[in-house]
Amino acid sequence: MKIRILYFGELREQVGVHEESVDLAAATRTVSDLIVELTARGSVWASALQTDPLRIAVNQEMASLEAVLSPNCEVALFRPVTGG
Amino acid sequence: MTTHEAFSVCVQTEPFDLGREYNQFLVGDRSAGAVASFVGRVRETNDNQNIKQLELEHYPGMTEKVMHEVLIDAQGRWPLLGVRVIHRVGALSPGDNIVLVLTSSAHRHAALDACAFIMDHLKTRATFWKKEQTPEGQRWVKGRDSDQEAQARWHAKD
Numbered sequence: 001m002k003i004r005i006l007y008f009g010e011l012r013e014q015v016g017v018h019e020e021s022v023d024l025a026a027a028t029r030t031v032s033d034l035i036v037e038l039t040a041r042g043s044v045w046a047s048a049l050q051t052d053p054l055r056i057a058v059n060q061e062m063a064s065l066e067a068v069l070s071p072n073c074e075v076a077l078f079r080p081v082t083g084g
Numbered sequence: 085m086t087t088h089e090a091f092s093v094c095v096q097t098e099p100f101d102l103g104r105e106y107n108q109f110l111v112g113d114r115s116a117g118a119v120a121s122f123v124g125r126v127r128e129t130n131d132n133q134n135i136k137q138l139e140l141e142h143y144p145g146m147t148e149k150v151m152h153e154v155l156i157d158a159q160g161r162w163p164l165l166g167v168r169v170i171h172r173v174g175a176l177s178p179g180d181n182i183v184l185v186l187t188s189s190a191h192r193h194a195a196l197d198a199c200a201f202i203m204d205h206l207k208t209r210a211t212f213w214k215k216e217q218t219p220e221g222q223r224w225v226k227g228r229d230s231d232q233e234a235q236a237r238w239h240a241k242d
Contacts, residue, residue, distance in 0.1 A: 009141055009213030010224040053227075057211070060146035076143060076211075080227030083140070083171060083212025084124055084183055084203060 116188035
């Protein structure tokens with residue numbers, strides 16, 4: 001299954017990627033699985049994604065680690081928002 | 085004068101002018117007895133550091149969607165006649181305006197409370213991130229517990 005991943009703010013700087021398309025491993029079903037898959041990319045990814053607090057949006061709605069991914073969905077990873 | 089939408093949100097890099105926005109917001113309106121406004125600005129100090137510049141990043145698409153959701157939530161609570169929200173992104177300097185909220189209603193309590201409600205929810209839900217340039221380097225602003233508490237007080241009885 002292919003999905004689009006967006007990274008914002010501090011997390012974007014930490015992983016050095018703003019946006020990517022990823023063909024997920026067959027076992028990757030949920031946001032939590034996705035974090036595991038991305039973490040396996042290496043130390044930068046592991047330290048960025050395993051540092052709290054992490055916030056997740058799926059198709060522009062806030063989502064939990066248990067949220068199930070669907071083909072072509074848009075996942076965004078970021079730190080808590082600080083606008084206003 | 086172009087027609088104006090009574091309820092609107094906007095993300096922009098350009099500065100805004102409160103007086104101009106106020107006048108435009110009220111074009112043709114004779115029923116709003118109360119208008120509340122809030123302007124958020126860049127402070128020259130934050131957490132004991134001088135701020136040289138503030139960079140605001142956002143999630144295009146989701147930001148506008150969340151801003152609309154916050155407006156709809158406010159409309160569900162108060163009899164509002166109009167809401168205008170402008171949030172700037174990009175490079176800002178101390179003293180620059182960041183965010184504007186205008187609310188109108190027949191009476192003051194609805195306008196004032198809705199204005200505060202919208203700000204408290206923008207702070208905790210809208211997908212913006214601030215990065216500060218200080219004399220000691222750059223740093224990403226951390227979310228504050230006080231902002232979460234400010235939002236939570238609106239939902240204490242829910």
